[in-house]
Amino acid sequence: KQEVTQIPAALSVPEGENLVLNCSFTDSAIYNLQWFRQDPGKGLTSLLLIQSSQREQTSGRLNASLDKSSGRSTLYIAASQPGDSATYLCAASPPRSGAGSYQLTFGKGTKLSVIP
Amino acid sequence: KAGVTQTPRYLIKTRGQQVTLSCSPISGHRSVSWYQQTPGQGLQFLFEYFSETQRNKGNFPGRFSGRQFSNSRSEMNVSTLELGDSALYLCASSRTSNEQFFGPGTRLTVL
Numbered sequence: 001k002q003e004v005t006q007i008p009a010a011l012s013v014p015e016g017e018n019l020v021l022n023c024s025f026t027d028s029a030i031y032n033l034q035w036f037r038q039d040p041g042k043g044l045t046s047l048l049l050i051q052s053s054q055r056e057q058t059s060g061r062l063n064a065s066l067d068k069s070s071g072r073s074t075l076y077i078a079a080s081q082p083g084d085s086a087t088y089l090c091a092a093s094p095p096r097s098g099a100g101s102y103q104l105t106f107g108k109g110t111k112l113s114v115i116p
Numbered sequence: 117k118a119g120v121t122q123t124p125r126y127l128i129k130t131r132g133q134q135v136t137l138s139c140s141p142i143s144g145h146r147s148v149s150w151y152q153q154t155p156g157q158g159l160q161f162l163f164e165y166f167s168e169t170q171r172n173k174g175n176f177p178g179r180f181s182g183r184q185f186s187n188s189r190s191e192m193n194v195s196t197l198e199l200g201d202s203a204l205y206l207c208a209s210s211r212t213s214n215e216q217f218f219g220p221g222t223r224l225t226v227l
Contacts, residue, residue, distance in 0.1 A: 032214065043120075043206055044218035089159070102147065102172050104216060106159040
């Protein structure tokens with residue numbers, strides 16, 4: 001059974017700092033890994049999707065990497081801004097065959113606070 | 117292009133009642149998944165539908181059920197509500213069951 005862990009649970013940084021959020025998963029047989037952002041009481045906003053065959057994806061100030069062999073993914077945020085304050089979740093998707101296909105397994109998230 | 121919509125956004129029910137939540141996926145998306153989010157358990161998968169067929173089901177009791185219509189809209193039903201069913205219920209749609217796009221959620225409070 002896939003387990004996804006995100007450490008730390010909370011992170012506070014001053015504005016302008018570069019930061020890295022960590023995500024680890026126990027089963028390397030994943031189809032893809034997706035990073036989301038969630039604002040308080042709101043739904044999830046998809047940030048980046050990394051296919052299992054890819055090593056990284058970039059969008060603006062965000063860069064996500066994937067290392068299947070070590071069961072790790074990182075989300076790098078450059079030049080952080082107060083508007084980046086939110087909870088960041090990673091989710092692993094299993095292979096497209098067999099039981100459990102199509103369901104995402106989520107970490108508990110990292111709550112990020114960027115202080116002005 | 118309109119995103120995933122969920123109705124209602126907020127709901128208050130009492131124990132023993134039943135509730136139906138609705139999800140309209142992004143146009144052209146045929147896969148709809150449902151998740152329950154609570155502070156203690158985080159996000160947990162409920163079920164996934166594709167072309168009106170349930171393809172996968174999470175580890176929830178039979179009180180939780182769902183269906184999908186021919187226009188890909190989906191409904192989720194919870195019968196005999198318990199206090200522990202209080203949660204944010206999120207719906208996600210996907211065109212190819214790859215990247216998932218989530219709606220704003222329905223906040224259910226059971227009193």
